[in-house]
Amino acid sequence: MAAHPKHDFFAASSAAVEDLELRRKLENATGRHLHHVAEMRAEFPPFDDERATARKIKEEAIAHLDELLIQLKDRLEANGCKVFVAADAAEARDYIVDVAKRCGARKVVKGKSMATEEIELNPALSAAGIEPVETDLGEYIVQLRRETPSHIITPAIHLSREDIGKLFAEKLQIEYTPEPEVLTAAAREKLRSIFLEAEMGVTGANFAIAETGTLVLVENEGNGRFSSTIPDTLVAVMGIEKVIPKLADLSHFLEILGRTATGQKLTCYTNFINGPRANGDPDGPREVHVVILDNGRSRMLADPVLREALYCLRCGACLNVCPVYRRIGGHAYGSPYSGPIGAIVSPNLFGAAAAHLPFASTLCGACRDICPVKIDIPRILLHLRWKEATGDNGIPQVEFSRRVQKTRRAMSRFARMARHPIRMRLLTRLGALAAWPFARDGYLRRMPGAFRNWTRTRDFRAPRSRR
Amino acid sequence: MGAFHKIIANVKSALERKPAPALAHDGAHLASTPISNAARRAELIAQFSRELERVGGKFLGDHSETALKDQAIELARRINAKSVVVGDGLTVEAKAIRKALSHNKITVIEPARVHDEERATLREQIAQSDLGILEADYAIASTGTFCIVADTRRPSSITILPPVNFIYVAADRIMPTMAEVISAVGPDNFARHRVALVTGPSRTADIEKMIVIGVHGPKELFAAVVA
Numbered sequence: 001m002a003a004h005p006k007h008d009f010f011a012a013s014s015a016a017v018e019d020l021e022l023r024r025k026l027e028n029a030t031g032r033h034l035h036h037v038a039e040m041r042a043e044f045p046p047f048d049d050e051r052a053t054a055r056k057i058k059e060e061a062i063a064h065l066d067e068l069l070i071q072l073k074d075r076l077e078a079n080g081c082k083v084f085v086a087a088d089a090a091e092a093r094d095y096i097v098d099v100a101k102r103c104g105a106r107k108v109v110k111g112k113s114m115a116t117e118e119i120e121l122n123p124a125l126s127a128a129g130i131e132p133v134e135t136d137l138g139e140y141i142v143q144l145r146r147e148t149p150s151h152i153i154t155p156a157i158h159l160s161r162e163d164i165g166k167l168f169a170e171k172l173q174i175e176y177t178p179e180p181e182v183l184t185a186a187a188r189e190k191l192r193s194i195f196l197e198a199e200m201g202v203t204g205a206n207f208a209i210a211e212t213g214t215l216v217l218v219e220n221e222g223n224g225r226f227s228s229t230i231p232d233t234l235v236a237v238m239g240i241e242k243v244i245p246k247l248a249d250l251s252h253f254l255e256i257l258g259r260t261a262t263g264q265k266l267t268c269y270t271n272f273i274n275g276p277r278a279n280g281d282p283d284g285p286r287e288v289h290v291v292i293l294d295n296g297r298s299r300m301l302a303d304p305v306l307r308e309a310l311y312c313l314r315c316g317a318c319l320n321v322c323p324v325y326r327r328i329g330g331h332a333y334g335s336p337y338s339g340p341i342g343a344i345v346s347p348n349l350f351g352a353a354a355a356h357l358p359f360a361s362t363l364c365g366a367c368r369d370i371c372p373v374k375i376d377i378p379r380i381l382l383h384l385r386w387k388e389a390t391g392d393n394g395i396p397q398v399e400f401s402r403r404v405q406k407t408r409r410a411m412s413r414f415a416r417m418a419r420h421p422i423r424m425r426l427l428t429r430l431g432a433l434a435a436w437p438f439a440r441d442g443y444l445r446r447m448p449g450a451f452r453n454w455t456r457t458r459d460f461r462a463p464r465s466r467r
Numbered sequence: 468m469g470a471f472h473k474i475i476a477n478v479k480s481a482l483e484r485k486p487a488p489a490l491a492h493d494g495a496h497l498a499s500t501p502i503s504n505a506a507r508r509a510e511l512i513a514q515f516s517r518e519l520e521r522v523g524g525k526f527l528g529d530h531s532e533t534a535l536k537d538q539a540i541e542l543a544r545r546i547n548a549k550s551v552v553v554g555d556g557l558t559v560e561a562k563a564i565r566k567a568l569s570h571n572k573i574t575v576i577e578p579a580r581v582h583d584e585e586r587a588t589l590r591e592q593i594a595q596s597d598l599g600i601l602e603a604d605y606a607i608a609s610t611g612t613f614c615i616v617a618d619t620r621r622p623s624s625i626t627i628l629p630p631v632n633f634i635y636v637a638a639d640r641i642m643p644t645m646a647e648v649i650s651a652v653g654p655d656n657f658a659r660h661r662v663a664l665v666t667g668p669s670r671t672a673d674i675e676k677m678i679v680i681g682v683h684g685p686k687e688l689f690a691a692v693v694a
Contacts, residue, residue, distance in 0.1 A: 269669070
């Protein structure tokens, strides 16, 4: 699901804030995650050194992205992969659907991949009469519900085990149970036969090593390993920013990625995809296609402040610490990339439809602190707000920015007043006097007209005149 | 490939607004020193087994080559295995294990080079196996991880399809860190073979972040070290 032009962030987030059940689920899951991350970091003293090294490698890699992409393409092709570079989502989609048609695929098994959410691959495959089957447990759950993931790492974070129990009882015809073990076993059983019969697998890639032409796929369930090994055709989709220069760089990323993404030293499987199987090999795909996706990323690269966002490893930790994400969940953002990093990436990938997202942040900086590659997310958000407010972002001004401009005019009028002590004092007295009729039991609970929004979500203590 | 060059041109022009710092790689390849000293080795084995058990693996101890064979048979009996797939060894001959299993009336699947029309049959046999046995190329002590470089006679599907895995590694191939193991495997192998790092049995935390062991990959992982 790319940001839908009709998606109303204000309505969706207001509704989500009222949903106390959603809040309980989010607090529960994000709390558990942060606890594991803190534990992992505490028992690994070199964590901060590894972070600094990883950050440095990313800085260098992005600064040399053109050379690295050429090298990666050459190496992948030398290993026997077919490489397709897609300028936008439509090109990537068309190419993948075409590959699926040519290899006669009826079913496509998908490992977890945010890039394929970004390009809306599933609807395109379905439209061509090919059934995409999500195989990551969380993705499988949201697909059964005909939803999209609400978190980049934990797609079904908005659901309780009772919700999933009911879903499986209805869709998989099993007896209702809220036990995660039983539910997981049911999904394993159901998906096993699909894995063995699917003609094509689609995965993402966490890293692409330019030196060796190898893609790295990190996962826990074995579904990425299945999707990339068993079907006869494999398509891996990656953003242009995933490339790293050397094999020796990789361990620095793997040492921090698992620890921050899921609170594990290392995820269960780290799969290396090198190319098609050798003649006579019992497994591995016959054909490997690598789709390298730009889709707005080179535009981000051109802006020196935004460029930093391309260092992102998509670990999802910034979502879990974000006070906004923890209240409204992922769906309210209306983009596959939610939370702090989503608020940066989405407007640049999806344009005007997501232009308001940089404003959905308290700028508290918790995301910057937890980020494994230390991306200064608040700084980039401020930069994007500035661009949006000044119309400097190259995307058409939306109604929202007119509101920003109105606020700016009001603030500059206020600033003129506030520079004079006498006027300021007079103004506060007048304000207190004007508010007085609305006070009830010492509080302002509801104000009319232009002041309505101030009291919509909080009560103010009624002003008292000081002698 | 017009689009590719267009994107490369985009990327290039985007970067040229600010001169990029030189790509200075210190090339700090960590030397993979063979572990010679016995105390150091014992310590690494202990660390490896501890980390492996933390992620839900079961450590069956360190063995001589003969004891390893007995361990394999005992395990196959314990899980009531009828069919076992055994990949070729690296430092240990897999022949002895295969022979011993056959003696105990257990069907042994031996992966080998296949023609295209035989692939489905072999895969079906591996999928029907109750146990997959394989020697890992290396192990990482700090994370309890096996590193497996797949090959025609040691295919990836041994560690994907059977519900139970028994993986062993030579004691002198356990290294302290991931960086050392990756460097020991080396760039050529990463370009030519399918490499995998396996850390415990497959798992998920997708339902309320609660850990469940055994998803699409093996549900149980037994491990041993061969001295």
